[in-house]
Amino acid sequence: MKHAYRRWYEHDPLLLEVVEILKNYQEELRSQAEVFLKKIEEKVSKDAIDRFYDMVKPVNGSRWYDKDPVISKTIELLRVLPPDVQRSCAEHFINALKDIGVDYQSPNIKSDD
Numbered sequence: 001m002k003h004a005y006r007r008w009y010e011h012d013p014l015l016l017e018v019v020e021i022l023k024n025y026q027e028e029l030r031s032q033a034e035v036f037l038k039k040i041e042e043k044v045s046k047d048a049i050d051r052f053y054d055m056v057k058p059v060n061g062s063r064w065y066d067k068d069p070v071i072s073k074t075i076e077l078l079r080v081l082p083p084d085v086q087r088s089c090a091e092h093f094i095n096a097l098k099d100i101g102v103d104y105q106s107p108n109i110k111s112d113d
Helices: 013-024 026-044 046-056 069-080 083-099
Strands: none
Touching (some): 013 026, 013 069, 026 046, 026 069, 026 083
16 A cells, blocks of 8 residues: 655655755755755756746745745745655755755664664
């Protein structure tokens, strides 16, 4: 029997972790979200991202990430990516945290020790 997930990001523990980190540290991680958006823009164009976001953003903006357009665009882009690309983005995000000096170890990832 397949597990029924309530949210689109719950299928992968690492992706769940990244969304939770973004939720809890929006201000501190806004620059990382901007880097993510710039990398996507290099591949598809800023105009395409803006058009996509205009189509999917809610009118009332009641979700936690709707308060900041950078975080909101980041979450929405992550949402529509294929699962393997979501995972890759999540891994890059965690590695970027380490690169900027954040000693982060996900509680969702099992060590081989």
